[in-house]
Amino acid sequence: MWSSDGKYYVYRIQxxxxxxxxxxxxxxxxxxxSKEPVRLTNGPLRYWSVCPSRDGxxxxxxxxxxxxxxxx
Numbered sequence: 001m002w003s004s005d006g007k008y009y010v011y012r013i014q015x016x017x018x019x020x021x022x023x024x025x026x027x028x029x030x031x032x033x034s035k036e037p038v039r040l041t042n043g044p045l046r047y048w049s050v051c052p053s054r055d056g057x058x059x060x061x062x063x064x065x066x067x068x069x070x071x072x
Contacts, residue, residue: 005056007026007027008026010022010024012061018043018046021039021040021047022040046066
């Protein structure tokens with residue numbers, strides 16, 4: 001998904017039961033850095049429903065962690 005200002009492409013990568021959210025800068029030119037993705041999350045959560053705020057300054061996502069419990 002694109003940020004509202006079009007400067008970043010935000011996406012989710014899945015690795016097994018975990019996922020992370022990354023942002024890829026879309027600016028080009030001589031004075032801009034290379035287009036390497038920026039990791040926005042790092043952890044044992046699985047993220048869903050990634051969407052930017054209307055002003056483009058925040059990103060919202062749902063993070064879940066599957067857990068189980070044995071009860072006798």
